[in-house]
Amino acid sequence: MIAALDITPNFYLVLAALLFTIGTVGVLIRRNVIVMFMSVELMLNAVNLTFVAFARALDDTAGQVIVFFTLVVAAAEVAVGLAIIVAIFRRRRGATADDLTVLKG
Amino acid sequence: MTAVLFFVFGAASIAGALGVVLSENPVHSALFLVQTLMSVAVLFLIQDAELVAAVQVIVYAGAIVVLFLFVIMLLGVDRREALTETLRFQRPIALALGAVLLAEIVYLAGHRWATGAHTARGVPIEGGDFGNNIERVARVLFTDFLWPFQLTAVLLVIAVVGSVSLARRSGERPDGVASTGEETAS
Numbered sequence: 001m002i003a004a005l006d007i008t009p010n011f012y013l014v015l016a017a018l019l020f021t022i023g024t025v026g027v028l029i030r031r032n033v034i035v036m037f038m039s040v041e042l043m044l045n046a047v048n049l050t051f052v053a054f055a056r057a058l059d060d061t062a063g064q065v066i067v068f069f070t071l072v073v074a075a076a077e078v079a080v081g082l083a084i085i086v087a088i089f090r091r092r093r094g095a096t097a098d099d100l101t102v103l104k105g
Numbered sequence: 106m107t108a109v110l111f112f113v114f115g116a117a118s119i120a121g122a123l124g125v126v127l128s129e130n131p132v133h134s135a136l137f138l139v140q141t142l143m144s145v146a147v148l149f150l151i152q153d154a155e156l157v158a159a160v161q162v163i164v165y166a167g168a169i170v171v172l173f174l175f176v177i178m179l180l181g182v183d184r185r186e187a188l189t190e191t192l193r194f195q196r197p198i199a200l201a202l203g204a205v206l207l208a209e210i211v212y213l214a215g216h217r218w219a220t221g222a223h224t225a226r227g228v229p230i231e232g233g234d235f236g237n238n239i240e241r242v243a244r245v246l247f248t249d250f251l252w253p254f255q256l257t258a259v260l261l262v263i264a265v266v267g268s269v270s271l272a273r274r275s276g277e278r279p280d281g282v283a284s285t286g287e288e289t290a291s
Contacts, residue, residue: 005108012148013214015115019122019141021207026126028199034177035134038125041169042138045145048157055230056152061241062224065250067157068242071164072257076264078169082176083268089180090274 012053019046031096033088037081044074110151118144135173142166153230155238224249 019042026039048067055063088100117140124137142165149158226249228241235241246254 007108007111007151010214011111011115012152014211015118015148017207017210017214018119019145020210021203022119022122022126024206025199025203026122028202029196030126032131034131034173034180035125038134038138038173041165042122042125042141045142045165048161049145049148052149052152052154052157055154058223059229060223061228061230061245062249064154064157064238064242065245067154068160068246069250069253069257071160072260075164075169076260078172079264079268080271082172083271085176086179087271 009053009057012049016046016049016053019043019049031098033085033097034082036097037078037085040077041074044070107151110147114144114147117141118148131177132174135170135177138173139166139170142170153238156242 023039023042023046026042027036030036030039048070051063051066051070055061092100121137121139121141121144125134125141128134128137142161146158146161146166149155149161224245226245228235228245230241235244
């Protein structure tokens with residue numbers, strides 16, 4: 001029964017929406033900065049899935065090329081972000097969001 | 106067949122994403138992230154994006170997750186802090202906002218919000234005289250997207266220089282390292 005079902009691009013869009021939402025909630029509820037970064041990766045991956053689904057739906061390879069640019073941005077973001085985490089950890093002895101209260105009034 | 110693959114690996118990716126958010130140990134989160142990335146790579150394969158799927162496995166699951174694990178190993182972040190909340194209404198409001206966001210995106214996904222316009226050369230996914238998937242991607246990347254491609258080189262150089270300058274310790278005595286290790290262990 002399931003095997004006969006026609007998978008339209010909307011299925012992929014809804015799946016990507018679920019992944020993106022889980023990533024957003026992860027950024028909001030976790031206190032560990034490294035896990036927050038992983039949640040950001042989840043969000044970027046959901047967007048990649050959307051790009052590939054639209055490339056298939058519109059029959060245009062450009063959607064797959066955009067995924068590479070997203071990948072480069074993700075790699076750069078992880079490199080800089082983890083360097084920031086290491087710098088914070090060295091200074092404050094902890095890497096949770098609760099340790100970053102310097103700007104608190 | 107495609108439908109079965111979609112539901113199996115879609116469910117696997119959702120389960121992995123929930124595992125990333127909900128597991129207490131950051132190492133488990135990283136491993137669940139690998140599960141999600143692999144499942145999404147299979148979903149890419151179903152949609153005729155072979156090169157993107159390969160790069161997803163090599164770069165994301167291979168390089169980025171290893172970078173995460175390196176930092177976890179380096180910092181020794183195994184404090185079981187994560188699931189106790191210090192702000193009072195943070196978690197319910199976060200869940201409510203997440204539900205609103207999901208409703209918005211699903212609403213958008215059910216409507217036609219892409220124009221259907223093609224890029225300048227409009228290389229199709231299959232058919233035509235364009236070769237295999239790698240050749241098609243290369244053709245688009247090095248013609249229509251040549252300028253963004255050059256800009257990513259600049260972005261990567263900036264990221265490398267930035268992370269090196271952030272990670273080096275400047276004007277700090279080496280014996281500061283030893284005290285860091287002791288306080289982490291205690």
